[in-house]
Every structure is written in C-alpha cells, then in structure tokens.
Amino acid sequence: MLTPQAIDAVVRGALAEDAPWGDITSELLIPAEAQATARLVAREAGVFSGGQVFVATMLTVDAAVTVGLAVADGARFAPGDTLATVSGSARSVLRGERVALNLVQRMSGIATETTRYVAEVAGTGARIVDTRKTTPGLRALERHAVRCGGGHNHRFSLSDAVLAKDNHLAVLASRGAGVTEALLGLRARLSHTTHLEVEVDDASQIEPVLAGGVDTIMLDNFALDALRAGVVQVAGRALVEASGNVSLATVRAIAETGVDVISVGALTHSVRALDLGLDIALELPADPALHPEPSAVASVRRESYRALP
Incomplete structure (x- = not known):
C-alpha cells in the first residue's frame, strides 16, 4: 500500500x-x-x-x-x-x-x-510482477503504479525476502560450498514467514536448488523450450518465475510455457512518462x-x- x-x-x-x-x-x-x-x-x-x-x-x-x-x-x-x-x-x-x-x-x-503486459498474458495464469529496477527514491510510487495497472509486486527491498542470485551462488562456489547444503542451512535459520527464492541460469542447477527447500525458483534467461522443460522438471515443487528478455513481443509465449510468475524490469526501468x-x-x-x-x-x-x- x-x-x-x-x-x-x-x-x-x-x-x-x-x-x-x-x-x-x-x-x-x-x-x-x-x-x-x-x-x-x-x-x-x-x-x-x-x-x-x-x-x-x-x-x-x-x-x-x-x-x-x-x-x-x-x-x-x-x-x-x-x-x-x-x-x-x-x-x-x-x-x-x-x-x-x-x-x-x-x-x-x-x-x-x-x-x-497483463493483457498479453490473459488466460494463462501467469502473474506479471515488477523488479527492484526502480528509480532511487521513487520505489513506493512506482510499485503502486504497477498495481494500478493490474500487475503485482515482487519483494520491495533486500530486507523482505531471500533471493539468492547468480552472484550469490558464485561466491558460494568460490568457497567450495555446495548449493543444496548452503540453502538447507539458510532455511534452518530463516523465519517460517520468510520466502526463499533462488535464481538459476542452467537446467543443471534446478535439482540441487529444489533439494535446498526453496519456495520459488527463478529461471533466468531460459529459452522457451528450456522454460517448458523447467516447468515440467519442477513439477509443482516450487513456484516457477521467468525473468530476462521479457518484452511485449515475448511475454505471451513465455506465459504459455506454464510459469507462475514473469518478472519485468521494463515496467519501471525504461518506461515512457505519459x-x-x-x-x-x-x-x-x-x-x-x-x-x-x-x-x-x-x-x-x-x-x-x-x-x-
């Protein structure tokens, strides 16, 4: 609000x-x-x-x-x-x-x-959400505007939810830490009310991440066939979010792969003022x-x- x-x-x-x-x-x-x-x-x-x-x-x-x-x-x-x-x-x-x-x-x-964007995915069940790619100082206003357009909000800030992205996983890998073990340890320390999401950029990462008990898995920059395969592989064990290369020209096809959420940075980072x-x-x-x-x-x-x- x-x-x-x-x-x-x-x-x-x-x-x-x-x-x-x-x-x-x-x-x-x-x-x-x-x-x-x-x-x-x-x-x-x-x-x-x-x-x-x-x-x-x-x-x-x-x-x-x-x-x-x-x-x-x-x-x-x-x-x-x-x-x-x-x-x-x-x-x-x-x-x-x-x-x-x-x-x-x-x-x-x-x-x-x-x-x-919302009109493009009508009937698919996919939810259009924003990202943290907002104008510094205007996030609350821009997030409200997304809701006015029928979209939904992702986490508001770094304090709201856990979202481990590629750079987080790269740091863990550089220290020799296994992804599944790291996520299980994180889950044990998290409040039961805190959402856990992890970004993956390759299908080989899906099973180790799911084994870590995530709530949402983000398939980043996956081609359409890979998105469809990813949704089948996840098989309801977590919500599936698609991100990367999302535009009005591509969003319908992305939604039809069966993903639950599509995050769109363009809603806020490059929109034209009316x-x-x-x-x-x-x-x-x-x-x-x-x-x-x-x-x-x-x-x-x-x-x-x-x-x-």
Whole structure:
C-alpha cells in the first residue's frame, strides 16, 4: 500500500529540489493576489496512477488550494479527459506544477505499460510482477503504479525476502560450498514467514536448488523450450518465475510455457512518462480598453511533456 508517509517524503524532497529558495519567476512576475484554476488533462490514452501524489504535491505547496480528482487510480482515460483540477493562488499552482506533473506522468506511464503486459498474458495464469529496477527514491510510487495497472509486486527491498542470485551462488562456489547444503542451512535459520527464492541460469542447477527447500525458483534467461522443460522438471515443487528478455513481443509465449510468475524490469526501468499537461484558465480583468469582451476567459495551455526533462 502506498502510505501518506511515503508520498510525503517523495513530495517534500522533490519540491525542495525544484525550488530550494522559492520560485523566483512566479514570485516576481505573478501578483500575490492572482488566482487560477488548472486542469490536469490527458494528451493521450492511458491508465491513471498518482492521484493522491498530485493532491499531496499541491497541498504541500499551499494547504489553501482546492484539489479535486476526476478519476481514480487504475481508471482508463482518453485524450482530452480531465483527470484532476486545482484552484487557488496562481503562484502556488505554478509552484507545484512541474513536480506534480513529473510524478503523475511517470506513475501513469508505468500503470499504462503494466496494463499492456497483463493483457498479453490473459488466460494463462501467469502473474506479471515488477523488479527492484526502480528509480532511487521513487520505489513506493512506482510499485503502486504497477498495481494500478493490474500487475503485482515482487519483494520491495533486500530486507523482505531471500533471493539468492547468480552472484550469490558464485561466491558460494568460490568457497567450495555446495548449493543444496548452503540453502538447507539458510532455511534452518530463516523465519517460517520468510520466502526463499533462488535464481538459476542452467537446467543443471534446478535439482540441487529444489533439494535446498526453496519456495520459488527463478529461471533466468531460459529459452522457451528450456522454460517448458523447467516447468515440467519442477513439477509443482516450487513456484516457477521467468525473468530476462521479457518484452511485449515475448511475454505471451513465455506465459504459455506454464510459469507462475514473469518478472519485468521494463515496467519501471525504461518506461515512457505519459503525455499529460496542466492547463490553466486565468480570469481576465474586466477592462473594456484591454478586453472587448469582459467575460472572456483566457485558456492558457501550459507546457506538455512527452518525457521527463
């Protein structure tokens, strides 16, 4: 679950980075009494994630602004849809704009990409999960976005579960330690609630690892035929996870080998931020000399970003 504490830590750090001594442009250019209403608008179709992050960003800048969400996290939207609104001090809206957009664009990009992977494996029984290949400091937000897209989370951190990978096994081998014996000794020291997973990159490692009492065995960079054979060999003695060389083009075939879990680093490490923008409508002064139509509202389209700067 994405906690308020996790959101607050990210938002405050991002705002401090973006304006360590204030927003000198808005403070010098925009009158203090100016008010504005802005809409978070979709420039392309996608799946929304980061609503509470958007709200928290704006309220951290100025607790007096009013923020409304038009869609819930996990909802699909079309180009032109309004996803959220914010009203209040124009300075405050401008101050929070870039940070709010950066975060919600990235989270919605992850949710949208995850939805594509989940759709590709529909009906196979395979579960799409993320990895620890996340942006430093943004893991909680990015993991939430994966869930918004219908995916699942792997272990959150190194503290959550045991996952012995190729380098762990290489260290053991360099010391002359047998894999099965090492895993049995580890299992004896583990809490009964702690999950044990081991990565293998060759079929010859499967039996020694299974003999060590693992809960999940990860078949890393196995070809499709090798994955099918691995699933048969494991025969339900552990969950089977596939990893490596997973893309939208390959994920369906991987799922059809019978694996239980497919881990996809691309969900977070190389996803494109979704194209969202913040459109501000400013009420113009009712001065006939300046504005022939006093009731006119000027729609000012703020910058639209297809990727983070």
